[in-house]
Amino acid sequence: MFDFLDKYDVLGAFWTTVQLTLLSAAGSLIWGTLLASMRVGPVPLMRGFGTAYVNIVRNIPLTVIILFASLGLNQTLGVNLGSDKVDTTNFRLAVLGLILYTSAFVCEAIRAGINTVPVGQAEAARAIGLSFTQVLGLIVLPQAFRAAVVPLANVLIALTKNTTVAAAIGVAEAALLMKEMVENEAQLLAISAVIAFGFCCLTLPTGLILGWVGKKVAVKR
Amino acid sequence: MKLRKVTAASAVVLALTVTATACGGDKKDEGGSSGGGKKITIGIKFDQPGIGQKTPQGYAGFDVDVATYVAGKLGYKPNQIEWRESKSADRETMLQRGDVDFIAASYSITPERQQKVDFAGPYLLAHQDVLLRADDNTIKSPADLNKKKLCSVTGSTSAQNVKDKLAPKAQLQQYPTYSACLTGLQSKAIDALTTDDSILAGYAAQSQFKGKFKLGGFKMTNENYGIGIKKGSDLKAKINKALEEMVSDGSWQKAVDKNFGPAGYKNEPAPKIGDIKS
Numbered sequence: 001m002f003d004f005l006d007k008y009d010v011l012g013a014f015w016t017t018v019q020l021t022l023l024s025a026a027g028s029l030i031w032g033t034l035l036a037s038m039r040v041g042p043v044p045l046m047r048g049f050g051t052a053y054v055n056i057v058r059n060i061p062l063t064v065i066i067l068f069a070s071l072g073l074n075q076t077l078g079v080n081l082g083s084d085k086v087d088t089t090n091f092r093l094a095v096l097g098l099i100l101y102t103s104a105f106v107c108e109a110i111r112a113g114i115n116t117v118p119v120g121q122a123e124a125a126r127a128i129g130l131s132f133t134q135v136l137g138l139i140v141l142p143q144a145f146r147a148a149v150v151p152l153a154n155v156l157i158a159l160t161k162n163t164t165v166a167a168a169i170g171v172a173e174a175a176l177l178m179k180e181m182v183e184n185e186a187q188l189l190a191i192s193a194v195i196a197f198g199f200c201c202l203t204l205p206t207g208l209i210l211g212w213v214g215k216k217v218a219v220k221r
Numbered sequence: 222m223k224l225r226k227v228t229a230a231s232a233v234v235l236a237l238t239v240t241a242t243a244c245g246g247d248k249k250d251e252g253g254s255s256g257g258g259k260k261i262t263i264g265i266k267f268d269q270p271g272i273g274q275k276t277p278q279g280y281a282g283f284d285v286d287v288a289t290y291v292a293g294k295l296g297y298k299p300n301q302i303e304w305r306e307s308k309s310a311d312r313e314t315m316l317q318r319g320d321v322d323f324i325a326a327s328y329s330i331t332p333e334r335q336q337k338v339d340f341a342g343p344y345l346l347a348h349q350d351v352l353l354r355a356d357d358n359t360i361k362s363p364a365d366l367n368k369k370k371l372c373s374v375t376g377s378t379s380a381q382n383v384k385d386k387l388a389p390k391a392q393l394q395q396y397p398t399y400s401a402c403l404t405g406l407q408s409k410a411i412d413a414l415t416t417d418d419s420i421l422a423g424y425a426a427q428s429q430f431k432g433k434f435k436l437g438g439f440k441m442t443n444e445n446y447g448i449g450i451k452k453g454s455d456l457k458a459k460i461n462k463a464l465e466e467m468v469s470d471g472s473w474q475k476a477v478d479k480n481f482g483p484a485g486y487k488n489e490p491a492p493k494i495g496d497i498k499s
């Protein structure tokens with residue numbers, strides 16, 4: 001039943017999925033943290049920008065964002081992100097789209113983490129003369145991240161599965177391989193089972209490990 | 222007061238959910254009644270101009286004409302036909318479950334698929350070809366494609382053929398639909414769109430693209446379009462007979478001219494039943 005697998009590079013496709021996930025995770029963690037800082041910051045303009053960004057981007061379907069990156073930025077405006085190879089450009093466009101989308105969720109997870117830090121801590125920090133960046137960087141964010149590990153793990157798992165949308169612009173990851181196999185083999189159930197199993201192998205350990213880490217680093221109050 | 226609002230809101234949500242589910246249920250029932258003998262359910266593509274397309278005026282395309290003719294010979298009037306969308310990945314499953322009586326949806330006969338379903342026909346011999354901008358004279362043979370950017374539908378046989386056999390050095394962009402490829406082809410981000418010439422001819426023949434694109438005419442593979450039926454179904458002999466009649470009474474040629482004519486597509490003569498060119 002599964003002998004068709006020999007003809008395909010299943011591991012290679014999942015490796016692309018992993019690469020997409022890790023790069024987008026790193027990017028959206030940075031951009032998401034900046035967004036969260038804006039949303040709790042003292043400057044009204046930045047607060048407004050952060051709020052608008054999160055509310056707009058998280059309500060646009062990911063497929064639309066990724067397709068726009070390819071059809072709009074690349075095909076129409078000629079942005080190729082520093083590569084003249086179609087495959088590399090598509091991979092980078094997909095990472096860009098995933099970062100823009102996922103950072104909205106990362107921002108909200110971190111903001112939820114910030115809300116677990118008692119107000120007194122920020123007030124005390126200000127009282128001893130720390131600036132806003134110092135309050136955030138030294139006092140609030142370190143505690144917020146500890147509380148945000150588990151919600152961030154959820155975002156990471158969702159991100160792992162969201163990478164399949166990159167198949168829409170032709171990035172050779174697991175979902176695209178699945179389409180190829182379905183086209184050739186006429187074995188929908190077996191193929192779906194293989195791909196679903198592959199994703200479980202990626203996401204189950206993520207959830208378990210980060211769940212354990214989250215418990216370990218949580219601030220006991 | 223607040224509690225009341227919440228209750229009312231949940232009631233609305235619940236009502237909506239129930240209606241939505243009810244709609245889904247209705248559709249399914251319609252499908253089930255196709256076995257009653259009054260109606261015939263046929264799977265076609267809804268999004269391929271020239272082959273099978275859902276338009277505001279109804280369904281149009283070569284597959285639709287063939288299916289209507291075959292259904293006519295089986296004793297169903299056009300108003301007794303229920304059209305279903307059969308996407309490439311769903312075709313075998315739809316036949317095995319009996320959701321449709323037969324499928325005419327640019328369905329190439331391949332050994333892998335023959336293990337799952339039976340095929341009547343073939344009724345059209347198509348070839349993988351390229352669609353180029355009308356003013357592009359740099360691509361004269363399939364070998365020229367190696368330096369170019371090609372586009373095709375994600376995971377499709379045509380896309381895999383490019384990577385594996387036809388032009389391994391070409392750069393391949395994959396999109397969910399052919400229409401998305403056309404955006405890039407027009408803006409010169411892509412040099413050629415590749416798939417079966419019958420499908421390409423359908424796109425080139427659309428009124429908004431007339432004169433903008435041309436077919437390469439390379440005949441890179443053979444695609445034998447057959448009518449898919451459930452394994453072991455007795456429809457096969459009847460459909461084959463209907464297809465033979467369609468060719469001999471001239472309706473086949475008429476359907477080809479009507480759907481592919483405007484693109485300057487030189488069709489192959491009607492294939493003999495059971496003659497599968499590899």
